[in-house]
Amino acid sequence: MAVPILQINCITKFFGGLKVLEDVSFDLMPGQRFGLIGPNGAGKTTVFNLLSGVYSVDSGSVILANQDITNLPIRKRIGLGLSRSFQNIRLMPHLSVLENVMMGQHCQANRITEMIKPIGWTKNNRWRQRALETIKDAGLEVDLNSTVSELPYGVRKKIEVVRALMSKPSVLMLDEPAAGLNPQETIELAGFLRGISDSNVTLLLVEHDMNFIHAICEKVVVLNFGLKIFEGTPKEVNRNKAVLEAYLGTSAMESSGVT
Amino acid sequence: MMGGYVEGIIAILCINLIFAYGIYLTAASGQLNLGGAGFQAIGAYVAGVCSNYFELPIVFSVLGGILGAGLIGFLISFPVLRTRGVYMVLATFAFALVISGIILNSEFLGGATGMVVPAYAPVEVLIFSTFIIILIVFWLMASRVGLAMRAVHDDDVVSEIMGVNVKGIQVFAFTLGGALAGLSGALYAHHYSFIEAQYFNAVLSIFVLLFVLIGGTQTAWGPLFGASFFTLVPEILRLGDTEWRYVIFGILIVLMMIFRPQGVVTRTFVHRASKIFYRTAER
Structure with missing residues (x-):
């Protein structure tokens, strides 16, 4: 069994x-x-x-x-x-959509070099690429640089699910x-x-x-x-x-x- | 090369910028540090002692100032980070008063008569240091550490669930912030060659926190704007009517607080500005 x-x-x-x-x-x-x-x-x-x-x-x-x-x-x-979302959306209000999603990857960046590497400067950064792929797979169509507090409820709800997925949960x-x-x-x-x-x-x-x-x-x-x-x-x-x-x-x- | 007046303004601008970045790091991770002057004083006096008593070269005395203020920042971050909001403001404010009190009562540090620091750092050293610090802070804020700091600022519980060591990030920001404020103090000591406890007073702590809050804590551009505005605008206004310049300056601050309560430079602002920049560049 x-x-x-x-x-x-x-x-x-x-x-x-x-x-x-x-x-x-x-x-x-x-x-x-x-x-x-x-x-x-x-x-x-x-x-x-x-x-x-x-x-x-x-x-x-x-x-x-x-x-x-x-x-x-x-x-x-x-x-x-173990990854979760919240009943009343708890995204980081001042972070952009992409940054919120990338917060979900935090637990995978274990080495100090991963922590201090700039993730926002180069377009082909692998963390960024994976975040973009997951957002695309989820069918999230939104300006990734917009601050989440400006977005409608349904979209924020979906961003939270995508963020929870970024940590590759079981x-x-x-x-x-x-x-x-x-x-x-x-x-x-x-x-x-x-x-x-x-x-x-x-x-x-x-x-x-x-x-x-x-x-x-x-x-x-x-x-x-x-x-x-x-x-x-x-x-x-x-x-x-x-x-x-x-x-x-x-x-x-x-x-x-x-x- | 430069006129004495312009050189003087550039020197104070450099010191204010480094100082503001020190306070910015703690503010970006959601902590308000109203003890800025205390850290700057530690940096200045440690550098002064290293230079005068141990006769270390400027590089090492400045390094001593950075380490001294950073170490104190690290140590007091533990009791201070147990408090929140207005209580944290009060705790850090009290810290600055204690530092000032210790210096005033210490004969070794010159007490109320101050300390002369003969080893001179020219303005070029200040410009170079400022440039390096701005680069480091921009780099840090673009990294995962910076992202985690901003996440902690927004929601510490969710950050912890996302795997962020919230306490670690806060202690790191407070320590590095203290070290930067210490650097600004050490440079101040070596450039002006004279330090006294009365200079590192409560008003200085309030001013540097204002640089950061009015500039905005969401991006590393905020303190750059805030410190430059507070340093340069009163000087620019000097060109006009001298009698009214602080009134005009005050009105400008009030207007900024009314129209940009979240700080002048926000993420949305930077995002829109960069869009316009790229569009113009493409043409």
């Missing part, structure tokens, strides 16, 4: 006296497209923040490619193949990548993400748009009030009573006749 690329074992997180995640466990297989869903406040983004190290795990462990990363410093995680975590996109853009993004997944990148998506989840994900975990209430395929999730209760509430289900 294949070894999971990312194992989340019984992670628990408290914010003061409030337990926001309790004993959440799931495994991601290499190349799998995985959805993490749940009502607002269920703890989805908290899972992302625990995996990327922004928050520390109170108990439990996170294993990435057989290596325990539970207490690894934040900046070392991207080099091991696990790519995207927090609501389709939020705020129009239907056409959502379809394009789904196609793009499937393409990424075909090159053996594992996807972990937090998303509210169920059509998007159905279009992409092979497996779904549902969180509610910090607990895992379901794990299975997107088809099964629609029929699961606990999930429907969590989203619609018991009374709504009774009045609409769903049992």
